[in-house]
Amino acid sequence: MATITVTDKSKVKNKEKDLKEATTSKDLDEVLHNVKKIDNTCSFVKCKKRTNDFAIECKYCKGRFCPTHGLPEIHGCGDAVRKDEKQRYLHPNTKLTEEKHSQAQTKLNMKLKQMQQERKSKQGFTNKKGKQ
């Protein structure tokens, strides 16, 4: 029997651990059955509701929950939501600026490469022709 220990902090099942335990069996059918069972039940601890028909996936903990436990505040992701909201409030355009930054970075890299190539080809050119 596999015992699932859960820390007081987390209200969410440790599916990775469960999955590891489920896949220890050498019987492939049993492993598949166990994995399916874990994947099709609500991620909330003590909740055994099936989620194969309808599941709410939490973007914070990546858990799949039944409608009762789908809200982040209910299954323990309330802090993550508040953090996220605060982050958005403080830096509303974080994502945008990040994208712009990476775009600028690639442009810079391209420019540098271009310059290097130009220098190389120039060197080759002057070497062939000798000093001007």
Ligand SMILES: [Zn+2]
């Ligand atoms: Zn969550």
Ligand SMILES: [Zn+2]
């Ligand atoms: Zn549930």
